[in-house]
Amino acid sequence: xxxxxxxSVQQRIDNLDDQPLYLHLEMxxxxxxxxxxxxxxxxxTFVTNAMIRFSKGSIKGEGPYYRVGLKxxxxxxxxxxxxxxxxxxxxxxxxxxxxxxGKLIVALQLSPxxx
Numbered sequence: 001x002x003x004x005x006x007x008s009v010q011q012r013i014d015n016l017d018d019q020p021l022y023l024h025l026e027m028x029x030x031x032x033x034x035x036x037x038x039x040x041x042x043x044x045t046f047v048t049n050a051m052i053r054f055s056k057g058s059i060k061g062e063g064p065y066y067r068v069g070l071k072x073x074x075x076x077x078x079x080x081x082x083x084x085x086x087x088x089x090x091x092x093x094x095x096x097x098x099x100x101x102g103k104l105i106v107a108l109q110l111s112p113x114x115x
Contacts (some may be wrong), residue, residue, distance in 0.1 A: 001084035004066050006059050009085055011094045013057040016110055023052040024109035049114045059065040068108055
């Protein structure tokens, strides 16, 4: 994965709008390791292979942390703290946010095929 290039990510978002896509959205504050450190708040979110169609999407932020919002017919999907993306697969959008230790904190992925 590479550091986010907002212009390239925006182009990928624009290429995916108004089509049925599979969504993967994940966030963790270290919930998987909370049993090792009781001071950690065990918060996590995980949605995978949910169908979505968005009419407008954008990436915002000055870096190193970015946010992406996707406007659907019924509301919004929003993810913040994104730092990296996979630029190798043109029909998917793979975004992730890593902490200072390289651990995954947040992921937002869109694809025309299931994950």
